Amino acid sequence: MIFSLYLPPAEIEDAIPLIWWLSGLTCTDDNFSQKGGFQEYAAKHKVAIAIPDTSPRGDNIPDSNDWDLGQGASFYVDATQEPWAENYHMYTYITQELTQIMHDLVPGYSGKESIIGHSMGGHGALMIGLKNSNRFSSISAFAPILNPIQVPWGIKAFNAYLGSEESTWHEWDATSLIKQMDQIPPILITQGTADTFYDVQLQEDAFMKAAQNKPVQYDKKDGYDHSYFTISTFIGQHIAFHVEQLNK
Ligand SMILES: N[C@@H](CCC(=O)N[C@@H](CS)C(=O)NCC(=O)O)C(=O)O
Secondary structure (H helix, E strand, O other), rough: EEEEEEOOOOOOOEEEEEEHHHHHHHOOOOOHHHHOOOHHHHHHHHEEEEEOOOOOOOOOOOOOOOOOOOEEEEEEEEOOOOOOOOOOOOHHHHHHHHHHHHHOOOOOOOEEEEEEOHHHHHHHHHHHHHOOOOOEEEEEEEEEOHEEEOOOOHHHHHHHHOOHHHHHHHHHHHHHHOOOEEEEEEEEEEEEEOOHHHHHHOOHHHHHOOOOOOOEEEEEEEEOOHHHHHHHHHHHHHHHHHHHHHHO
């Protein structure tokens, strides 16, 4: 597995929190590193940024001919179905194996963590953050797939990775998770109104209904699209949001 890790300039006495970034469909760990524009803010606030790949990779790893399934499209779940079940354990990889590696690699690691994601990675950040709500100080997302079990991308992926029994899908769905929780970390979501995936894949109604009276800030940005231009425009706000929680 390949990943990127950003380390801020820091003094030996600095305590450094860790923010995870999960990218969307078709991405590797390079998309955010090269186009996210986060380095200035991560340096200023002295936070480390962990950037996993979006799936297992390699010639011997199962894949599909579709860009929204297989390599580059793990949906961050632990697959139970063939041919994915052997390698596609992204949830366990991120929350356990890579966690240990990242903690060991950050000098002066403070023990505090937050998580951000985009699109499929926004689903991943919300799902992982909510399933581990005692671990993450805050959660944020750009254009997240908020209710994967109700939209074409998610239905296709969950059928393939988890099987057709829909009752097994809920534990991986942010809307189902938030509905049954009383206490959640603060959440910030940024969604561009000119995002071509917005209406069909990223609809917020069911999530926001389930999130009623919970600390969720949903920011619609007029005219912004699904791209890394949008991410780089607002990533400073997201990092500042997390830093406020991480430094409490
Ligand atoms: N490959 C798809 C687009 C997929 C897409 O927009 N992916 C988003 C995440 S869901 C992304 O971040 N793409 C990579 C990039 O913009 O650098 C297509 O050709 O329509």
